[in-house]
Amino acid sequence: MQKSGELRKVLSEKGVIIQKETLEDRLKRLVSSSPVMLFMKGNPDAPKCGFSSKVVNALKEEGVTFGSFDILSDEEVRQGLKAFSNWPTFPQLYYKGELVGGCDIVLELRTDGALKSTLSE
Numbered sequence: 001m002q003k004s005g006e007l008r009k010v011l012s013e014k015g016v017i018i019q020k021e022t023l024e025d026r027l028k029r030l031v032s033s034s035p036v037m038l039f040m041k042g043n044p045d046a047p048k049c050g051f052s053s054k055v056v057n058a059l060k061e062e063g064v065t066f067g068s069f070d071i072l073s074d075e076e077v078r079q080g081l082k083a084f085s086n087w088p089t090f091p092q093l094y095y096k097g098e099l100v101g102g103c104d105i106v107l108e109l110r111t112d113g114a115l116k117s118t119l120s121e
C-alpha cells in the first residue's frame with residue numbers, strides 16, 4: 001500500500017500531471033466519514049452476511065446512528081482495510097476513525113451494556 005501523504009502522480013491522456021489520492025488516504029477518509037462507521041457486506045437494509053446483519057441489529061437496537069460502506073462493492077477497500085487495520089474480516093466497526101472491532105466484539109460490548117457509551121464518548 002502507498003504511504004499516507006505520498007501523492008500519486010499520473011500522466012493523464014492530455015499529458016497533464018494529475019494527483020491521485022493514495023489508497024491509505026482514501027481509507028483514512030472513509031473510516032472517518034461518519035463518527036460511527038460500519039464496513040459490512042451489503043447494506044443495513046439488506047446485509048449479505050450473518051455477521052454484518054448481527055452488528056446492524058445491535059446498533060439499531062441501541063439506537064446508534066451510523067454510516068456504512070458495502071465492501072462487496074469495492075475490492076480495493078475490502079483488501080486495503082484488512083492491511084490498514086490489521087484485521088482480517090468484516091464487519092469492521094469504527095468510532096471516530098478508530099477500529100472498535102468486528103461482530104464478536106460488538107456483541108460483547110452490547111452484552112456488557114457498554115456499546116452505546118463506547119460509541120458516544
Ligand SMILES: N[C@@H](CCC(=O)N[C@@H](CS)C(=O)NCC(=O)O)C(=O)O
Nearest residue numbers: 049051088089090091102103104105
Ligand atoms: N469472528 C468474526 C466473524 C467475521 C468473519 O468471519 N467474516 C468473514 C466472513 S463474512 C470475512 O470477512 N472474511 C474475509 C472476507 O470476506 O474478505 C467477527 O467477530 O467479526
